[in-house]
Amino acid sequence: xxxxxxxxxxxxxxxxxxxxxxxxxxxxxxxxxxxxxxxxxxxxxxxxxxxxxxxxxxxxxxxxxxxxxxxxxxxxxxxxxxxxxxxxxxxxxxxxxxxxxxxxxxxxxxxxxxxxxxxxxxxxxxxxxxxxxxxxxxxxxxxxxxxxxxxxxxxxxxxxxxxxxxxxxxxxxxxxxxxxxxxxxxxxxxxxxxxxxxxxxxxxxxxxxxxxxxxxxxxxxxxxxxxxxxxxxxxxxxxxxxxxxxxxxxxxxxxxxxxxxxxxxxxxxxxxxxxxxxxxxxxxxxxxxxxxxxxxxxxxxxxxxxxxxxxxxxxxxxxxxxxxxxxxxxxxxxxxxxxxxxxxxxxxxx
Amino acid sequence: xxxxxxxxxxxxxxxxxxxxxxxxxxxxxxxxxxxxxxxxxxxxxxxxxxxxxxxxxxxxxxxxxxxxxxxxxxxxxxxxxxxxxxxxxxxxxxxxxxxxxxxxxxxxxxxxxxxxxxxxxxxxxxxxxxxxxxxxxxxxxxxxxxxxxxxxxxxxxxxxxxxxxxxxxxxxxxxxxxxxxxxxxxxxxxxxxxxxxxxxxxxxxxxxxxxxxxxxxxxxxxxxxxxxxxxxxxxxxxxxxxxxxxxxxxxxxxxxxxxxxxxxxxxxxxxxxxxxxxxxxxxxxxxxxxxxxxxxxxxxxxxxxxxxxxxxxxxxxxxxxxxxxxxxxxxxxxxxxxxx
Numbered sequence: 145x146x147x148x149x150x151x152x153x154x155x156x157x158x159x160x161x162x163x164x165x166x167x168x169x170x171x172x173x174x175x176x177x178x179x180x181x182x183x184x185x186x187x188x189x190x191x192x193x194x195x196x197x198x199x200x201x202x203x204x205x206x207x208x209x210x211x212x213x214x215x216x217x218x219x220x221x222x223x224x225x226x227x228x229x230x231x232x233x234x235x236x237x238x239x240x241x242x243x244x245x246x247x248x249x250x251x252x253x254x255x256x257x258x259x260x261x262x263x264x265x266x267x268x269x270x271x272x273x274x275x276x277x278x279x280x281x282x283x284x285x286x287x288x289x290x291x292x293x294x295x296x297x298x299x300x301x302x303x304x305x306x307x308x309x310x311x312x313x314x315x316x317x318x319x320x321x322x323x324x325x326x327x328x329x330x331x332x333x334x335x336x337x338x339x340x341x342x343x344x345x346x347x348x349x350x351x352x353x354x355x356x357x358x359x360x361x362x363x364x365x366x367x368x369x370x371x372x373x374x375x376x377x378x379x380x381x382x383x384x385x386x387x388x389x390x391x392x393x394x395x396x397x398x399x400x401x402x403x404x405x406x407x408x409x410x411x412x413x414x415x416x417x418x419x420x421x422x423x424x425x426x427x428x429x430x431x432x433x434x435x436x437x438x439x440x441x442x443x444x445x446x447x448x449x450x451x452x453x454x455x456x457x458x459x460x461x462x463x464x465x466x467x468x469x470x471x472x473x474x475x476x477x478x479x480x481x482x483x484x485x486x487x488x489x490x491x492x493x494x
Numbered sequence: 495x496x497x498x499x500x501x502x503x504x505x506x507x508x509x510x511x512x513x514x515x516x517x518x519x520x521x522x523x524x525x526x527x528x529x530x531x532x533x534x535x536x537x538x539x540x541x542x543x544x545x546x547x548x549x550x551x552x553x554x555x556x557x558x559x560x561x562x563x564x565x566x567x568x569x570x571x572x573x574x575x576x577x578x579x580x581x582x583x584x585x586x587x588x589x590x591x592x593x594x595x596x597x598x599x600x601x602x603x604x605x606x607x608x609x610x611x612x613x614x615x616x617x618x619x620x621x622x623x624x625x626x627x628x629x630x631x632x633x634x635x636x637x638x639x640x641x642x643x644x645x646x647x648x649x650x651x652x653x654x655x656x657x658x659x660x661x662x663x664x665x666x667x668x669x670x671x672x673x674x675x676x677x678x679x680x681x682x683x684x685x686x687x688x689x690x691x692x693x694x695x696x697x698x699x700x701x702x703x704x705x706x707x708x709x710x711x712x713x714x715x716x717x718x719x720x721x722x723x724x725x726x727x728x729x730x731x732x733x734x735x736x737x738x739x740x741x742x743x744x745x746x747x748x749x750x751x752x753x754x755x756x757x758x759x760x761x762x763x764x765x766x767x768x769x770x771x772x773x774x775x776x777x778x779x780x781x782x783x784x785x786x787x788x789x790x791x792x793x794x795x796x797x798x799x800x801x802x803x804x805x806x807x808x809x810x811x812x813x814x815x816x817x818x819x820x821x822x823x824x825x826x827x828x829x830x831x832x833x834x
Contacts, residue, residue, distance in 0.1 A: 443647075
């Protein structure tokens with residue numbers, strides 16, 4: 145070995161004195177981060193059929209809420225004939241309500257507020273869940289006891305009745321605020337999950353090491369512990385967003401949230417309350433259009449959440465690849481003796 | 495028994511907090527509790543059993559009965575009075591929905607209907623979920639498994655009230671197979687007779703169906719995951735080697751262990767369903783607890799609304815406690831680990 149030949153010399157072949165071949169610029173670092181945190185997971189998601197469908201659906205809704213609002217007219221009363229059927233005219237591709245509002249416009253212009261609610265609710269739920277879970281699991285002792293008692297209490301209050309009271313008391317109109325209220329209990333499950341994950345982590349060597357060299361608690365938590373929690377945080381985000389959609393449409397449908405925002409639930413409420421709509425087969429599209437819009441959105445999010453399992457769980461990924469490989473082998477028996485990663489994947493799959 | 499003791503303490507804390515929250519909600523109601531009721535009384539004295547032009551003392555008298563708390567009392571005293579009343583099972587009187595009726599009485603009359611709906615839906619959902627989940631696990635990786643998984647995901651992406659509206663629209667209004675509302679056939683005599691009971695199930699069919707259709711997915715998926723995990727374990731292999739019949743293996747060795755982790759979720763699910771009945775009962779015009787809660791919210795009858803929240807929470811907490819206490823009975827390992 146070269147190091148033994150020249151002890152103590154400034155030789156570059158010593159592993160302790162090796163310098164990198166080139167200096168990484170800030171741009172390189174960011175590129176690396178984007179590569180490993182955004183591109184790679186997206187590629188894994190895209191490889192899974194559920195992930196692909198989920199990404200397409202959610203992107204479609206995002207486009208509808210951003211660009212779509214520029215192209216589709218803001219809906220108003222009597223902008224078209226009453227109860228025009230769907231797919232009959234270009235002016236109202238999805239038909240109109242009994243009040244002559246364009247259903248496509250109603251759907252499109254409800255989307256931005258819906259996304260605001262989802263983002264506010266999911267971020268609030270995640271932030272609370274992460275902070276409470278991390279602090280509780282890492283600190284232990286009385287802090288843990290108090291925080292978990294609060295979490296359990298919050299968890300045991302039935303969701304919808306609590307939302308009714310809060311909606312009646314606050315009468316919120318701001319979509320960001322509505323999102324937070326609707327996900328007011330969303331953090332409890334996440335906090336519990338993260339706490340139980342952090343408890344064993346406290347004893348891990350690298351966490352102990354960081355503590356020993358005098359890193360402050362906050363930095364240990366964010367740098368060593370938090371990255372391990374990423375799967376839970378992503379899942380929490382998806383669940384939070386889905387929960388907010390269900391709750392907001394439900395409460396708008398009941399007519400308990402003030403009707404200042406356009407919402408899919410408001411359309412549903414109009415169709416349900418309108419005396420003729422339920423008896424009238426010509427009004428079916430008035431009910432079905434919002435129903436399909438809501439279901440499509442939650443379906444996309446659910447699929448995406450399922451596919452994220454593959455991003456975070458290499459074992460699941462290996463299993464799926466092994467299964468795919470097996471199917472290919474059945475088709476082409478000559479391609480049977482692979483070695484390396486795929487054979488490991490095959491073993492894991494069995 | 496440390497674990498069970500902790501659960502009991504937690505239950506007491508939860509109930510105490512929710513009653514406090516209820517008190518806070520009543521105090522925070524728009525315009526203050528007393529002012530809200532005072533204006534109610536002034537606009538319609540007859541509904542409160544008062545002469546057309548009630549005196550101030552008469553109004554205060556009624557106020558105290560409704561609110562359980564004398565008006566113009568300092569906050570801490572009002573809190574004590576309210577808590578004492580709640581402890582004795584008195585949660586005040588309804589102020590708008592049915593003025594003058596005790597909240598607890600109103601809710602207890604409506605509760606059995608909601609509990610009936612939720613528990614029937616729970617049982618059906620469980621049966622469908624368990625059967626489907628074990629079939630999916632048995633044929634893991636096959637077309638049936640993949641197809642059913644997608645179907646089940648799609649099912650659970652649908653909010654139950656969407657299913658309810660679709661069922662109501664087609665099943666009740668368009669095809670006329672089921673009633674559009676109510677909870678029993680009004681032309682039958684309430685009592686223990688067949689036409690009446692038949693009517694109850696007939697009216698519950700659509701609400702239950704919408705809960706089952708959207709609810710069994712989660713059960714099926716967790717049953718599938720549990721079964722697959724257990725199918726790979728050693729004791730199943732040993733049982734096969736011992737030459738036990740596949741019926742015995744699937745019922746004794748597999749099913750019991752696969753259903754076990756779902757047990758706690760079942761009772762918690764019942765609590766969730768009870769809360770969810772607000773939307774369901776409103777859609778099907780089914781006068782139960784949820785409908786009462788809805789009316790109370792729309793009419794801003796805060797005492798009734800908070801009483802509802804408190805009672806639903808207590809039911810939920812009791813359910814969780816039962817789950818915790820009986821879990822040790824069906825899974826002896828739980829008790830050992832909590833004692834050790």
